[in-house]
Amino acid sequence: MSKVNLIDKLRNRGLISYITNEDNLNKLIENSSISLYCGFDPTDDSLHIGHLLPLIILKRFQMAGHKPIILIGGATSLIGDPSFKKKERIFNTNDNISKWTKKISKQISCFLDFNSESKSALLLNNNTWFKKINILSFLRDTGKYFTINKMINRAAIKKRIIRPDQGISFTEFSYNLLQAYDFFILNQKYQVELQIGGADQWGNISSGMHLIHKKSQKEVYGLTTPLLMQSNGMKFGKTESGTIWLDANKTSPYKFYQFWMNIEDSNVYYFLKMFTFIKITEINKREQENSFNNQIIKDKTFLAKSITSLVHGEEQLLAAERITSFLFCKNIDDIKESDLQQLRKDGIPSIQVYNIKDLQDALVLSSLSKSRTQAKNMIISNSISINTKRIRKNHIFNNNDKLFGKFTLLSRGKKHHSLLCW
Template sequence: MSEFNLIQTLRNRGLISYITNEDNLNKLIESNSISLYCGFDPTDESLHIGHLLPLIILKRFQMAGHKPIILIGGATSLIGDPSFKKEERFLNTIDNINQWTEKISKQISHFLDFTCIKNSALLLNNNIWFDKINILSFLRDVGKYFSINKMINRAAIKKRIIRPDRGISFTEFSYNLLQAYDFFILNQEYQVNLQIGGADQWGNIASGMHLINKKSKKEVYGLTVPLLIQSNGMKFGKTESGTIWLDANKTSPYKFYQFWMNIEDSNVYDFLKMFTFIKVSEINIREQKKFTNNQIVHDKSVLAKHITLLVHGKKQLLAAERITEFLFSKKIIDIQESDLQQLRQDGIPSIQVNNIKDLQEALVLSSLAKSRTQAKNMIMSNSISINTQRISKNHIFNNHDKLFGKFTLLSRGKKHHFLLCW
């Protein structure tokens, strides 16, 4: 029914941070088709790459014959999860949450199969049950099973409590119980046996397991995926220039593709195991050859292709590859207007212009040169290109320089680019 030893497969790929009662869970999923879930609170209009690993695990479980359930936190997002947050979350409006729920639901639909007969993915919203419950019933039926002493000793809460300047509000403190109730309802109504989430969700998952055990005397399971931390200490998915979003309107497919092309060398093969479906044995062979024939750069491109295809589809992957060829290999023939719009969005620095006297002025305006004198020297040394063509003398712009009548690419050497938008 399922992939041979699915849990071991996840472990071999570095996809498990913590798992409860692994032996029993292994027996269950090897002999039965189970239902599992992961929750996503719509606290923005898009998911980001930090959400990819839970989605990939859901996909792997579905491929192995199990039923994945996506729970959108329409109710819990009104509170905000305080787990390992330094400050209290901003409380979003119901209108925003409803709009974001719709957008995020569409994003998630690309990762899972919602139309297969036996184990179609299911998307739910927890406001279905929270809209029906009153505060007294919740406190009596749920709150009585939780010890304040244990709750405040959880790492995620303790870090906030020991900061007297910030602390934690009762609103955020109650989040743990809300997520626990989600797991309980899903177990009762949809026979969900397993919850997955990021490593920072372990406290919330454990609370759900506790509640189910106390109220229903059932054994359920939790599995967390590692939180990936960069060398600068920031969570994976956050960069100096901002979050890498899954929404093409917030992070262009080209910038998304380049993010993976520019990861640290030490992460390449771990990420190939985590984020792609390439066999581990093949990845290990690639790693053994990483110091030969620029193999590691090629493998970064394999990683970038697989993840861009997974998130954005084939059309946008081809666009990202065209733009890369245009900028770094000077191949202009196949470039499309939509590709240049991606560059304008967030690919390279750009500026809106009307009239520019000459190339020297454009280089200063774009900060590719500090002065006209420096610009002149750069041009004379043959280090400046217009639309991938080397320029050896000062140049007056004309319509021929405007790709699609709108764009001119200025380049200094191989790595410094700027887009003039007419």
């Protein structure tokens, strides 16, 4: 990718929400290689899909010859970013933050190149400098550049202040200064000229630019990505329900794959532009062809495969495809025991069974039926399958029904499944 018009390319793919002084930033990245950074607070043991867009932008900048820096918020995570949160975060212990930092750092290392000479990605932790700071010096040398008037008028803060049931603590209120100081330190020590983040970080990013201008008289830049929103209007975040994690132990690769397979059709080409690295001309061509040939499932599958491979790798993508084929295409030949373990974890409902009388009993225990009478009618109507094979009469389970001696897939129709774990 050429450095020229990189910002235009990002915008054309829907990756930019806000940007400062675009003309000057364009000239800067056209004529030189820059260092840029994005911060991630380890407030849990995994990143989630809401973090993907900043990581993809870092990757695109690195592909264009620039140096990405990841800043782990070992110090700021002790405080918690209040930006657009409805209530104060639960404070985390130093031990947890230390463990989570290692896990998140490992996740991030899969997205960027840390061995490419001058543009190698760099991983830092802001606890390195905050643990040395004297509170009085910080208030005197940094706090004096910020007025309470401006700070309380930031949208993220104002929303909390006007809520008498919540309000905002001084602890959270100070977070803005801490992130601003991060940008200042990175500019001083690593010549970072651009900070990126989600759209909810705009206030924190602009505070960093303000501090650098006041203390060093330098121009630096900020760029934010759109926030990924759930169908209920809530952003994808660690504290909201329905979180899709990047850690395979929290969200299995199969469930991750199925998330993208089940997005609304209207988002497919939008997400192809944002999350994949295929040329935008090809995406536009796919979208145009879909209007004539209705190939939305084909393109949705391509999206799911691309993002699953990016996050989990080819091996786990193949596992997700095998499970999908097993459940929806009735292909049992290629399924592996590890695939069924994925299904058991969070792919479909499962029950531990020891002694089941018959198929009717299993249907009731698995909640696929409300009663034995209803189960009997389902079987007679040819809507029940065991390991993808239709069953037309009541059935007594035997060892041949147990895949790998452990699992039996019980299905009602095409979409309702339960995994019996013997």
